Amino acid sequence: MNKVMSNKLFIAFYIAPALLMITILIFIPLILSGYYGLMDWDGIGAKTFIGLENYIAGVQDKLFWNSALHSFLLAIFSTLSLAVYLLVSFILASKIKGSDFLRKIYLIPMLLSSVAIAQLWVKMYNPSNGMLNAFLKLIGVENPPSWLANPDIVLYAIFIPILWQYAGFYILIYYAALKNIPESLIEAARIDGASASQIALRIKLPLIKEVVSVTIVLAIVGSLKYFDLIYVMTAGGPNGASEVMASYMYKLAFSSYNFGYGSAIGFLLLIITLIVTFIIRKVTETKERIEY
Amino acid sequence: MKRFGYFFLYLSLIAVALFQILPLIWLFFFSLKSNAEIFAGSPFSLPTQFRWENYQKVWDGGIATYFFNSVWITVVAIILTVLFASMAAFAITRMRWKLSGLVLGLFMIGLMIPIHSALIPLYSMFLSVNLIDNPLAIVLTYTAYNLPITLMILLGFYYTLPHEIEEAAIIDGCSVHRMFFRIILPMTTPIMATTIVINMIYNWNEFVFVNTFISSEKYKTLTVGIQNFIGQYMTDWGAIGATLIISVLPIIIAFIFFSNKVVEGISSSAVKG
Secondary structure, X not given: OHHXXXXXXXXXXXXXXXXXXXHHHHHHHHHHHHHHOOEEOOOOOOOEEOOOHHHHHHHHOHHHHHHHHHHHHHHHHHXXXXXXXXXXXXXXXOOOXXXXXXXXXXXHHHHOOHHHHHHHHHHHOOOOOOHHHHHHHHXXXXXXXXXXXXXXXXXXXXXXXXXXXXXXXHHHHHHHHHHOOOHHHHHHHHHOOOOHHHHHHHHHHHHOHHHHHHHHHHHXXXXXXXXXXXXXXXXXXXXXXXXXXXXXXXXXXXXXXXXHHHHHHHHHHHHHHHHHHHHHHHHHOOOOOOOO | OHXXXXXXXXXXXXXXXXXXXXXXXXXXXXXXXXXXXXXXOOOOOOOOOOOOHHHHHHHHHHHHHHHHHHHHHHHHHHHHHHHHHHHHHHHHHHOOOOOHHHHHHHHHHHHHOOOHHHHHHHHHHHHHOOOOOOHHHHHHHHHHXXXXXXXXXXXXXXXXXXXXXXXXXXXXXXXXXXXHHHHHHHHOHHXXXXXXXXXXXXXXXXXXXXXXXXXXXXXXXXXXXHHHHHHHOOOOHHHHHHHHHHHHHHHHHHHHHHHHHHHHHHHHHHHHO
């Protein structure tokens, strides 16, 4: 038994396909990204080694930090919205009829492609025929803004569909966690005279703390990597007002053919993501694992 | 008082539901309207007659090619991902070797990395082996990038399988391959179904790889194809609406049939992360 299950040839046979794929298509490119960042390279011609020049330029690049600021703003908004999702899941999990159905309705936007969502919301925001301004005019707003053309508003206008897209996802996770809490615990608290809000804040919330911390990591890291919807809706415009780190990198490489510099920015994006992940993991880490 | 409270709670839940679903319903309605109705009428009005010809028009106009590309690329990548991830889960959870923890760690790191950081090197790698503008590049990247999440969803299930299965099979003289393909793999059907649906959602909706690696119209998938398509029909909102509805329909249908699998996949992939 032991002999068969530790036969090296068999192990290699089962692990090799997956391991080779992630090594060749994920890890080697990541390392290459750091390496290409050291080159002056247009993607087609010869690479010229220029040392850390691209990285130094990246750290001093106002446009890059501007896009990083937008990514961080998205991260903050996503994290704050978690409180709303948490509240909705609390209501949903409090033995309400039809919660199953509602939960599935909430999830639908998450299933759609970013391109479809982007196109849909571009139409929603359309100043003359879009649903949003039609609604605003209906309730008496005389001159609703042209959402995606105004550099002061565009970033926040883009956040709405992103939050819309992921709302159901987080509600689903919180709901599953709340449903996992044994009924006996809640019953005991009720007998001891705890009110509904006390039960929610003092008992349920601490019990799902670990799940909440996972969602914070997901929301922040997801925001830092965010790309598709912004690229399709505004391509970072107008005039860089909605540029994020990933869209800036994409533009450098595949519109300006600045592959060396783009790689350096891509590598900085990787480092920032890993550092932020590490920090929030450390901060939100729960010491004791909760067992029911 | 209590009744009033419940009423208020319901109201807020329904308000959230409306916010989530209303844009889609609006999209569906304008896909059935003519331009005159869209531009002159109120955005909230129903179509006067259902113009299904909008759908016919965009389907014949070239959407069909993108649609079938999406179908076969999604299916092939799912088969490869689920097969390779199942084999890896088997090797990691059932077989005994020193480096299994390290290899598992590598897959877990794969979950965190931003794909954009790997995009430029992937592009130049595919360019050097002549895979740019070749659907194989897409199938390979989808497979690789979905492996970590698929493996993670599978692992929990593999850990719960009793070890007596292998013992009995080996005592009966069964080979390892036969055990995996004939005994273990069929036992994991429920969790495989979950990973298949999750992979389907990811592959069907993927944008950036296709947008970067594919340039020929004949190889484009729906997500990228509809971008140009919408450019063509710039002002024909009915046609744009129909295009978008066609692109989201397969996922919505899959969700109606397999919503429990989707829910299971999403919650297990997130909570274990």
